[in-house]
Amino acid sequence: xxxxxxxxxxxxxxxxxxxxxxxxxxxxxxxxxxxxxxxxxxxxxxxxxxxxxxxxxxxxxxxxxxxxxxxxxxxxxxxxxxxxxxxxxxxxxxxxxxxxxxxxxxxxxxxxxxxxxxxxxxxxxxxxxxxxxxxxxxxxxxxxxxxxxxxxxxxxxxxxxxxxxxxxxxxxxxxxxxxxxxxxxxxxxxxxxxxxxxxxxxxxxxxxxxxxxxxxxxxxxxxxxxxxxxxxxxxxxxxxxxxxxxxxxxxxxxxxxxxxxxxxxxxxxxxxxxxxxxxxxxxxxxxxxxxxxxxxxxxxxxxxxxxxxxxxxxxxxxxxxxxxxxxxxxxxxxxxxxxxxxxxxxxxxxxxxxxxxxxxxxxxxxxxxxxxxxxxxxxxxxxxxxxxxxxxxxxxxxxxxxxxxxxxxxxxxxxxxxxxxxxxxxxxxxxxxxxxxxxxxxxxxxxxxxxxxxxxxxxxxxxxxxxxxxxxxxxxxxxxxx
DNA sequence: TTTTGAGTTGTTCGA
DNA sequence: GTCGAACAACTCAAA
Numbered sequence: 223x224x225x226x227x228x229x230x231x232x233x234x235x236x237x238x239x240x241x242x243x244x245x246x247x248x249x250x251x252x253x254x255x256x257x258x259x260x261x262x263x264x265x266x267x268x269x270x271x272x273x274x275x276x277x278x279x280x281x282x283x284x285x286x287x288x289x290x291x292x293x294x295x296x297x298x299x300x301x302x303x304x305x306x307x308x309x310x311x312x313x314x315x316x317x318x319x320x321x322x323x324x325x326x327x328x329x330x331x332x333x334x335x336x337x338x339x340x341x342x343x344x345x346x347x348x349x350x351x352x353x354x355x356x357x358x359x360x361x362x363x364x365x366x367x368x369x370x371x372x373x374x375x376x377x378x379x380x381x382x383x384x385x386x387x388x389x390x391x392x393x394x395x396x397x398x399x400x401x402x403x404x405x406x407x408x409x410x411x412x413x414x415x416x417x418x419x420x421x422x423x424x425x426x427x428x429x430x431x432x433x434x435x436x437x438x439x440x441x442x443x444x445x446x447x448x449x450x451x452x453x454x455x456x457x458x459x460x461x462x463x464x465x466x467x468x469x470x471x472x473x474x475x476x477x478x479x480x481x482x483x484x485x486x487x488x489x490x491x492x493x494x495x496x497x498x499x500x501x502x503x504x505x506x507x508x509x510x511x512x513x514x515x516x517x518x519x520x521x522x523x524x525x526x527x528x529x530x531x532x533x534x535x536x537x538x539x540x541x542x543x544x545x546x547x548x549x550x551x552x553x554x555x556x557x558x559x560x561x562x563x564x565x566x567x568x569x570x571x572x573x574x575x576x577x578x579x580x581x582x583x584x585x586x587x588x589x590x591x592x593x594x595x596x597x598x599x600x601x602x603x604x605x606x607x608x609x610x611x612x613x614x615x616x617x618x619x620x621x622x623x624x625x626x627x628x629x630x631x632x633x634x635x636x637x638x639x640x641x642x643x644x645x646x647x648x649x650x651x652x653x654x655x656x657x658x659x660x661x662x663x664x665x666x667x668x669x670x671x672x673x674x675x676x677x678x679x680x681x682x683x684x685x686x687x688x689x690x691x692x693x694x695x696x697x698x699x700x701x702x703x704x
Numbered sequence: 705t706t707t708t709g710a711g712t713t714g715t716t717c718g719a
Numbered sequence: 720g721t722c723g724a725a726c727a728a729c730t731c732a733a734a
Contacts, residue, residue: 365732373711373731454713507712574713613712625726626714633714692715696726703727 225317226253226400227348228310232329234322234354234471235285236431237292238392241352242320247393255314255399256289258282260411261301266328268522268604271597273566274469276420277429279413281470284430286408294396297405303332304339311344314403319347322354322471325512326604327519356509357386357475360516370517372526372619377513378506389477423566423600427466434467438478442485449497456558456569457642462501465601468508475505511605514619522608523589525617529702533617535587541685542586545576546594548647551682553660554630554638555579557647564647566600571637577614578628583691585698588615616699624699627692634660650681 227246234240246254262269270278286296299306307319319340324333333351340349353359358381364370371377414420428436441462445452452460467473479502486498518526525531544550548560558572568576573595580591592611596602612618616626638644641659645652651659653673658665662675663684670677677683 366734367732369732371732375711376732503712571713578714620711620731622713623711623727623729628713629715632716636714703729 224250224252226255226314227251227318227320228255228257228307228314228316230307230319230321231256231258231285231296232321232471233324233469234474235281236434236472236474237288238431239354239389239474239477240322241354241390242322242350243393244390245320245350245352246318247396249318251318251397253314253316253397253400254294255297255310255316255403256294256396257297257299257310258285259299259301259303259306261303261306264301264303264328264332265326268326268328268596271599271602272415273423273598273600274602275413276415276423276566277427277466277470277600279408279411280424280429281472282408282413284432284472288431289396292394292396293398295399295405297399297403298408298411300406300411304336307336307340308343310403311347314400317346317348319349321351323351323359324355325360325516327515327522330516330519354474355471356512357381357479357505358384358509360513363513371510371513374507374510374620377510378503381506381509386476386479389474389480419564422564426565426567427463427600429466429470429472431472434464434473437463437467438473438481442482446482446485446497446501447494450500453500454571454637456561456571457638457640457646461570462504465603465606469601469603475508478505507609508606510619511603511609515605515608518619521612521618522592522604525588525615526612526619527617527621530615530617533587533702534585534698536585538586538590541584542580542590544682544685545580545584545586545591549682550579550686551663551677551684552579552630552688553644553648553651553662554634557644560647562595562598566598568599569643571633573610574614575628575630575633577611579630581611581615582627582695583686583688585691585695588612588617625696627695629688629692631660631688648681651675 227249229243229246237243289296310316337349340347363377363381445460449460452458464473464478482498482502486495515521545559548556548563550556555576558568558576561572562568577591580586581588588611592607595607609618613621616622616624634644641656644659651662654662654665654669654675658669662670662677662681675681
């Protein structure tokens with residue numbers, strides 16, 4: 223007798239290149255039940271933050287639409303996951319449960335518990351899970367001495383030499399879901415707060431599988447040919463903007479890598495090859511972040527370099543609030559922080575700049591910044607966020623040497639030459655000339671007056687002296703060096 | 705086991 | 720204005 227299969231969607235909100243779904247389709251079941259189970263508390267301290275949830279809502283809605291378009295239906299339930307799966311199995315008489323693997327420490331534990339529970343409770347059940355979110359799973363990559371990699375370059379070199387599978391076909395039709403299998407309403411999950419900024423945030427983005435595919439095509443057609451240069455310029459749309467799509471699994475790294483290769487093979491000319499390679503290595507960083515997180519599961523909370531546990535951090539104070547609000551009086555920092563709060567996104571160049579400023583100039587522990595990013599970024603991702611903050615603080619894998627302290631004004635001069643980005647997000651300085659825009663505290667009174675700027679009134683004075691705080695950070699690092 | 709080369713993204717200073 | 724060196728050693732990964 224044919225049986226039904228449950229496909230448990232978790233963070234793989236796509237129909238194409240979805241191995242769990244593909245296995246159900248190929249398995250000749252007479253029913254396939256796609257289900258999403260809402261159980262954020264099972265992710266512990268690192269349940270999706272506010273901005274992530276907005277995206278999650280939209281992405282689930284897109285997935286539900288896509289399933290309906292091919293004859294199926296997304297079943298939405300509330301957790302706990304274990305009992306919910308039990309209920310679904312009992313209600314449907316399912317003989318199989320399939321899902322795609324994830325690699326965050328909390329989810330690895332949770333999924334292992336579920337798997338062993340299902341094996342105990344339903345000995346006949348066909349339980350399978352698949353590789354879908356990573357090109358190379360963390361336990362398949364190790365150094366010659368059998369240890370996890372801590373340096374990106376050799377890690378990427380090793381996995382780049384391996385082949386990756388072809389993306390799996392998108393099902394063109396799915397069996398109808400038995401009407402007796404009930405679902406709750408997506409709106410009842412409370413993922414999308416009824417706030418004005420939700421709509422504003424979503425202006426620039428199209429969550430969902432179709433949006434992800436379109437984004438990749440736009441990037442390849444319009445942007446990648448100057449990726450190496452433009453990706454560092456925050457005023458320019460020089461990056462792929464794929465991060466939230468990848469985070470929610472609306473597109474897989476297999477699809478991205480193959481499409482990039484395919485696109486490259488259609489081009490002529492030499493330089494484009496370099497740009498594509500740079501782009502692909504960013505996918506490599508995504509792999510690396512999960513590799514490090516999997517092998518060092520404490521790193522969202524603890525520095526990988528244990529010496530930094532003794533670092534003399536300052537307690538988060540009023541300056542921390544200024545940082546969050548984009549009111550530090552340092553134009554580049556404020557521009558980045560305001561972009562983040564207004565749009566749920568921040569250009570990578572600014573992520574580094576504001577992280578360096580928080581950890582080195584304000585000397586506030588990276589965990590505080592990490593938590594703020596977690597709640598405000600659309601694309602907040604435990605692996606990337608952890609790696610990024612520890613890198614900036616100098617305590618993580620492949621971390622910047624501690625003396626590499628960004629000067630936000632220099633960053634502005636280098637990467638926002640015309641001040642376009644700063645003027646966009648810090649309009650109260652818009653009338654200042656480029657010469658003074660990045661360091662208004664050094665501008666002559668005359669220039670400030672002409673631009674209508676009154677420091678301390680229309681725009682804050684700097685919360686910290688860049689030069690002195692840089693020196694103090696270097697001294698503080700001396701203390702933990704050995 | 706020992707050695708060797710190298711390590712995402714910077715800034716400042718002085719010639 | 721441009722350029723190279725100094726900034727500090729340490730750890731990683733492979734030979």
